[in-house]
Amino acid sequence: xxxxxxxxxxxxxxxxxTYLIRAYFIYxxxxxxxxxxxxxxxxxxxxxxxxxxxNATFSSYEETIFVATMNFISICLVNTGxxxxxxxxxxxxxxSNSMYGAANESxxxxxxxxxxxxxxxxxxxxxxxxDPFDLIWQPTEDASWISFGASQNVTIKDKAIEPPTTVMMxxxxxxxxxxxxxxxxxxxDFSAQFHVYMHFAELELLGPNMKREFxxxxxxxSCYSSPxxxxxxxxxxxxxxQPLSGQQNYTCSFTKTPNSNLPPxxxxxxxxxxxxxxxxxxxxxxxxxxSSAGLKGKIDASLANLKSIQSFDPVNLxxxxxxxxxxxRT
Numbered sequence: 001x002x003x004x005x006x007x008x009x010x011x012x013x014x015x016x017x018t019y020l021i022r023a024y025f026i027y028x029x030x031x032x033x034x035x036x037x038x039x040x041x042x043x044x045x046x047x048x049x050x051x052x053x054x055n056a057t058f059s060s061y062e063e064t065i066f067v068a069t070m071n072f073i074s075i076c077l078v079n080t081g082x083x084x085x086x087x088x089x090x091x092x093x094x095x096s097n098s099m100y101g102a103a104n105e106s107x108x109x110x111x112x113x114x115x116x117x118x119x120x121x122x123x124x125x126x127x128x129x130x131d132p133f134d135l136i137w138q139p140t141e142d143a144s145w146i147s148f149g150a151s152q153n154v155t156i157k158d159k160a161i162e163p164p165t166t167v168m169m170x171x172x173x174x175x176x177x178x179x180x181x182x183x184x185x186x187x188x189d190f191s192a193q194f195h196v197y198m199h200f201a202e203l204e205l206l207g208p209n210m211k212r213e214f215x216x217x218x219x220x221x222s223c224y225s226s227p228x229x230x231x232x233x234x235x236x237x238x239x240x241x242q243p244l245s246g247q248q249n250y251t252c253s254f255t256k257t258p259n260s261n262l263p264p265x266x267x268x269x270x271x272x273x274x275x276x277x278x279x280x281x282x283x284x285x286x287x288x289x290x291s292s293a294g295l296k297g298k299i300d301a302s303l304a305n306l307k308s309i310q311s312f313d314p315v316n317l318x319x320x321x322x323x324x325x326x327x328x329r330t
Contacts, residue, residue: 024089037083042076063111109272118147118170145172181254193243193274202230214264218252219244
């Protein structure tokens with residue numbers, strides 16, 4: 001088997017629709033070969049990821065935020081000669097079209113991580129029903145942070161991004177109460193472009209002489225022009241003004257301003273890499289139409305074995321197809 005394609009129909013009357021697509025993989029010796037395969041995962045005509053699992057019982061998933069321009073999405077498993085491709089599950093979650101504006105017809109967002117900052121790593125992931133869109137929020141701690149939380153619900157100010165109130169009810173500050181809070185990550189792909197969403201909400205009732213204000217810089221001096229002043233139990237979202245790229249080790253720093261007497265905080269963060277979509281999928285109205293040539297019936301399955309398509313004189317092409325149909329009948 002060279003390839004396998006899963007086509008998902010997406011009922012929509014809108015010109016474009018935003019979806020969370022999540023593909024699951026667990027080998028479990030499903031082909032009886034007892035040999036871990038390696039294969040490519042495609043979304044439409046674009047390579048999404050190369051799947052290589054460490055062992056037979058390891059469970060993995062790949063996730064993307066994708067803008068559909070037609071009423072179907074094709075997920076393809078491509079055999080690269082290293083075992084038979086497989087897929088264990090496929091989820092399609094409709095998102096609000098106002099969410100994740102960085103995803104569009106020319107690029108999708110591959111999930112690097114959605115982190116519930118400050119929640120104990122011994123807690124379970126937050127997802128549906130706490131998150132109505134079923135994003136998976138992973139609890140994350142660090143020795144350089146001090147966590148604190150609240151029981152009051154956090155409201156959403158910007159409907160373009162909607163982190164659930166559960167993940168906003170915990171936050172962190174620097175452990176030594178210093179001026180700065182740091183979040184670090186590493187990638188082996190220097191060409192990767194990161195798009196980051198950071199969410200903040202003040203969980204402490206500040207007195208008249210208390211002020212929390214901080215500056216944000218990510219990557220190579222990609223800093224925001226204005227300082228952040230988190231609102232009391234209201235989510236404020238900041239996103240990188242341009243993609244971060246060209247590094248192996250990245251840092252986002254949150255630094256107290258001279259006007260502030262409280263350290264910076266961070267409630268949750270979402271990190272994505274950008275997948276360019278250079279191949280425009282064929283729309284239904286753009287397909288080959290030979291009805292004017294008098295041809296009827298279904299296209300023969302043997303045409304799926306064609307290795308390439310070349311340009312021919314339309315008359316000769318129609319004649320050749322008629323000959324194929326005649327041969328099949330005889």
